[in-house]
Amino acid sequence: MSPPAVLISEVGPRDGLQSVPRTMPTAHKLAWIDALHAAGLREIEVGSFVPAKLLPQMADVAEVVAHAARLPGLTVMALVPNRRGAEAALTAGAHKLTIPVSASEAHSLANVRKTREQMVGEVRDIVAAVRATAPAVKVECGVSTAFGCTIQGAVPEADVVGLAVELAEAGVDEVGLSDTTGMANPAQVRRLFRAVRAEIGERTGAAHLHNTRGLGLANSLAAWEEGVRTFDASQGGLGGCPYAPGASGNVVTEDLVFMFEAMGIATGVDLDRLIAARTHLQAGLPGEPLYGMTPEAGVPRGFVPATRVVDGARP
Amino acid sequence: MSPPAVLISEVGPRDGLQSVPRTMPTAHKLAWIDALHAAGLREIEVGSFVPAKLLPQMADVAEVVAHAARLPGLTVMALVPNRRGAEAALTAGAHKLTIPVSASEAHSLANVRKTREQMVGEVRDIVAAVRATAPAVKVECGVSTAFGCTIQGAVPEADVVGLAVELAEAGVDEVGLSDTTGMANPAQVRRLFRAVRAEIGERTGAAHLHNTRGLGLANSLAAWEEGVRTFDASQGGLGGCPYAPGASGNVVTEDLVFMFEAMGIATGVDLDRLIAARTHLQAGLPGEPLYGMTPEAGVPRGFVPATRVVDGARP
Numbered sequence: 187m188s189p190p191a192v193l194i195s196e197v198g199p200r201d202g203l204q205s206v207p208r209t210m211p212t213a214h215k216l217a218w219i220d221a222l223h224a225a226g227l228r229e230i231e232v233g234s235f236v237p238a239k240l241l242p243q244m245a246d247v248a249e250v251v252a253h254a255a256r257l258p259g260l261t262v263m264a265l266v267p268n269r270r271g272a273e274a275a276l277t278a279g280a281h282k283l284t285i286p287v288s289a290s291e292a293h294s295l296a297n298v299r300k301t302r303e304q305m306v307g308e309v310r311d312i313v314a315a316v317r318a319t320a321p322a323v324k325v326e327c328g329v330s331t332a333f334g335c336t337i338q339g340a341v342p343e344a345d346v347v348g349l350a351v352e353l354a355e356a357g358v359d360e361v362g363l364s365d366t367t368g369m370a371n372p373a374q375v376r377r378l379f380r381a382v383r384a385e386i387g388e389r390t391g392a393a394h395l396h397n398t399r400g401l402g403l404a405n406s407l408a409a410w411e412e413g414v415r416t417f418d419a420s421q422g423g424l425g426g427c428p429y430a431p432g433a434s435g436n437v438v439t440e441d442l443v444f445m446f447e448a449m450g451i452a453t454g455v456d457l458d459r460l461i462a463a464r465t466h467l468q469a470g471l472p473g474e475p476l477y478g479m480t481p482e483a484g485v486p487r488g489f490v491p492a493t494r495v496v497d498g499a500r501p
Numbered sequence: 502m503s504p505p506a507v508l509i510s511e512v513g514p515r516d517g518l519q520s521v522p523r524t525m526p527t528a529h530k531l532a533w534i535d536a537l538h539a540a541g542l543r544e545i546e547v548g549s550f551v552p553a554k555l556l557p558q559m560a561d562v563a564e565v566v567a568h569a570a571r572l573p574g575l576t577v578m579a580l581v582p583n584r585r586g587a588e589a590a591l592t593a594g595a596h597k598l599t600i601p602v603s604a605s606e607a608h609s610l611a612n613v614r615k616t617r618e619q620m621v622g623e624v625r626d627i628v629a630a631v632r633a634t635a636p637a638v639k640v641e642c643g644v645s646t647a648f649g650c651t652i653q654g655a656v657p658e659a660d661v662v663g664l665a666v667e668l669a670e671a672g673v674d675e676v677g678l679s680d681t682t683g684m685a686n687p688a689q690v691r692r693l694f695r696a697v698r699a700e701i702g703e704r705t706g707a708a709h710l711h712n713t714r715g716l717g718l719a720n721s722l723a724a725w726e727e728g729v730r731t732f733d734a735s736q737g738g739l740g741g742c743p744y745a746p747g748a749s750g751n752v753v754t755e756d757l758v759f760m761f762e763a764m765g766i767a768t769g770v771d772l773d774r775l776i777a778a779r780t781h782l783q784a785g786l787p788g789e790p791l792y793g794m795t796p797e798a799g800v801p802r803g804f805v806p807a808t809r810v811v812d813g814a815r816p
Contacts, residue, residue, distance in 0.1 A: 334801055334802070334803070335802075336801075336802055339801075339802045339803030340803045367801065368798065368801070369801040369802075371760060371763035371764045372722050372760070372764060373763075373764035373765060373766075374763075374764075397794065398794065398798045399756065399759055399794045399795045399798050399801075400718055400753070400756040400759075400760075400793070400794030400795060401718055401756075401759075401760055401763075403715055403716055403718065403719040404718040404719040404721070404722045404760060406719070407687050407719045407722055407723065408722065438715070441714065441715040441716075444714055444715075444716075445686060445687070445715075445716055445719060448686035448688075448689075448716075449686045449687055449688040449689075450688060451688075478715070479712065479713065479714045479715030480714045480715060483683065483713045483714050486649055486651075486654075486682065486683070486684040486714075487649070487650075487651055487654045487684075488649070488654030488655045
């Protein structure tokens with residue numbers, strides 16, 4: 187069995203759950219994460235270290251991280267907005283930190299009340315803290331609004347590339363690009379990942395793409411063709427600021443895994459078990475609408491996935 | 502203004518309407534086709550010449566063809582299953598005939614009760630009739646189940662390529678590939694279009710792709726990258742054998758146009774007017790579910806389409 191050719195980074199327990207007004211009970215979160223891990227996912231963003239009064243859905247994040255860190259082979263990722271959050275995440279045992287930094291000044295001010303430059307300063311502080319106390323922990327930045335902003339409209343590509351360079355110089359391990367607003371198109375995805383890779387090389391990180399206008403998988407394909415090998419996705423398309431009924435936000439993990447597996451690109455994920463994990467999401471958030479075409483249609487007759495499961499073992 | 506870089510071939514009035522049990526009244530069909538034409542679509546499959554007792558939704562096809570043929574610049578396409586249908590289509594004034602021929606023997610027998618070889622014979626008869634009586638009329642074949650079959654499962658690629666060669670030798674102008682069952686993936690789309698083009702060159706025709714498992718736009722992107730320049734699509738994703746609620750069949754025209762326009766690839770279609778044309782579809786089939794992410798989310802802030810409309814004029 188060959189190793190996975192792409193890494194699917196499941197963001198549902200963080201990005202999805204913080205977008206839902208209700209709070210999923212901790213026991214359900216843990217069971218859901220266990221099921222995602224059992225399906226073969228090897229990186230999960232399990233929560234966000236922000237004050238519980240701002241995001242009560244994430245009040246149990248330390249407990250969730252500690253639980254997830256015991257699952258074999260799993261990289262446990264947590265979102266941190268600042269050094270204080272980073273220190274809490276390290277204490278809890280997170281393996282990887284992710285920090286969102288907006289390429290749009292307007293979005294940055296509206297979202298975190300800090301300029302881009304102030305956020306780059308936060309990133310430097312976080313990197314210093316991590317290197318000093320937990321050198322094995324990786325730090326990722328996600329450049330949000332990289333493909334457009336609902337406040338300022340178009341975001342100049344030079345701003346995105348320039349920010350990626352600043353973040354790489356700040357010492358982070360990976361810089362990904364996020365289509366926060368569902369405005370990306372495949373030509374732009376290729377152009378921007380190529381431009382970023384030309385500047386920061388192997389520090390070019392994940393594609394975090396949305397399906398707001400139905401282009402999530404097409405954009406993922408474009409990113410793959412441009413050399414991206416880590417893809418964020420959310421089970422059931424949960425989260426990611428859906429605009430309208432039926433318009434999911436995040437790329438649906440199940441559909442993304444189906445696409446790659448059908449193409450012969452191993453994800454390491456067992457699609458049947460992944461679809462089965464939806465029951466835990468539904469149990470923890472009864473009635474919450476879940477998206478996904480592959481779960482609805484089922485896998486095709488005669489489907490041969492790239493990831494072969496032998497006696498329950500996966501690559 | 503540059504000419505469109507891709508041709509979007511709208512199949513809703515045929516593929517869509519024949520999949521719905523109700524019959525859209527003729528006046529609504531005509532108004533819908535007028536609105537699609539006004540949005541800039543330059544090829545529309547307006548109906549199917551099959552016995553009215555089999556498909557009562559298409560009983561008015563001759564009247565619909567005659568009306569559409571008066572719209573300036575529009576290529577009026579009709580589906581014909583045999584020579585008798587072709588003769589009726591020519592009498593009505595169709596500009597282009599399309600004949601579905603299945604690459605799966607099992608599907609062919611189940612669908613039209615003829616073998617593939619018998620269907621190739623029908624195609625020869627139709628080509629002879631067209632060349633003798635209406636030499637300006639084009640003949641297209643769509644190879645259905647080209648990417649897999651719900652009855653026989655996988656369809657060998659050699660069968661698809663071999664059938665495409667036979668159809669080209671039978672004298673048709675274009676041979677397209679259809680993902681009748683929503684089983685295609687982008688790697689397969691590229692491989693198969695490349696293999697067909699290597700054999701029949703410029704006679705390689707349209708990509709007819711479905712969105713059953715959410716891959717419709719990713720597959721369209723793959724086909725574009727492989728040189729395909731004609732894409733079938735259906736307004737609101739109507740038709741195309743949806744499997745389940747929310748699982749549209751045909752690629753949604755609005756989403757496909759948005760993708761290309763956002764990429765800078767002109768379709769000649771005005772997206773706002775295209776979305777407005779949905780009101781005619783809804784008026785003619787009240788309550789029928791329509792799909793499409795772009796119509797739900799709206800075009801992004803600051804969106805600049807590749808097709809510029811100046812004083813109501815289009816390329």
